[in-house]
Amino acid sequence: MTQYVRYRLENGAPGSGSWGVLEHAVVHELADAPFDGEVRSGVSTPVESVRLLAPSTPSKVIAVGRNFRSHLHGRDAPSEPGLFAKLPTSIIGPGDPITLPADSKDVHFEGELVLVIGRRTRNVSVDEAADYIFGVTAGNDVSERGWQKNDLQWLRAKGSDSFGPLGPAIATDAPPDDVLLQTRLNGDLVQSERTGDFIFSTSEVVSYASRYFTLLPGDLVFTGTPGSTSALSPGDQVEVEIEGVGKLANPVVADVGR
Secondary structure, three states: OOEEEEEEEOOOOOOOOEEEEEEOOEEEEEOOOHHHOOOEEEEEEEHHHEEEEOOOOOOOEEEEEOOEHHHOOOOOOOOOOEEEEEOHHHEEOOOOOEEEOOOOOOEEOOEEEEEEEOOOEOOOOHHHHHHHEEEEEEEEOOEEHHHHHHOOOOHHHHHOOOOEEEEEEEEOOOOOOOOEEEEEEOOEEEEEEEHHHEOOOHHHHHHHHHOOOOEOOOOEEEOOOOOOOOEOOOOOEEEEEEOOOEEEEEEEEEOOOO
């Protein structure tokens, strides 16, 4: 499978990073984002010499809730995708810490398949939608359950800084509706289900979202979490693995304040 990454050199200065193609543990630099085609610069770097970043810098992050029957826990299945938004500033990359806000009490992991949009998408049909999906990656829809229940909207519960781990790569050939999604907490397997169990397929979700929002290249669509979730504590390690994509690992830390 073709895997695209964003990265910077381990000894390089912090910045926006570069795009690359990951092949056989070597990152081949691209001249620009690959959504309009892959143009290699000719520069190659061993992957152990780079720091992988979140593999997209979206203008918007859309998510769908309750998209696995195993996550409904007795509730009725929705008749339409239940959409909400996460903030682009919630997105972090592989190895970056999930920071628990000082006043949070019940922050959960949610391992998910994430779609990366490759073309301007507006009012597309279900049959057309797959052509607008550039690829998939792994994500973690970190959620504060108390805020999710009690706030007017889910903005704080879902969109707080670091509540959107993403990565490590975008796989362009993985079938989004038939890959294995697994989540591990401190090495223990806590979620495992194939995306073939979606209530709404990825094409249905993208088509539905495109009725209301113009999706742009690099925008993200979180597609829902399976089974059960549980609370995180400082010192935990969460790993979300998508078949064909790789493993996204993030430590959990407490907010030290300012």
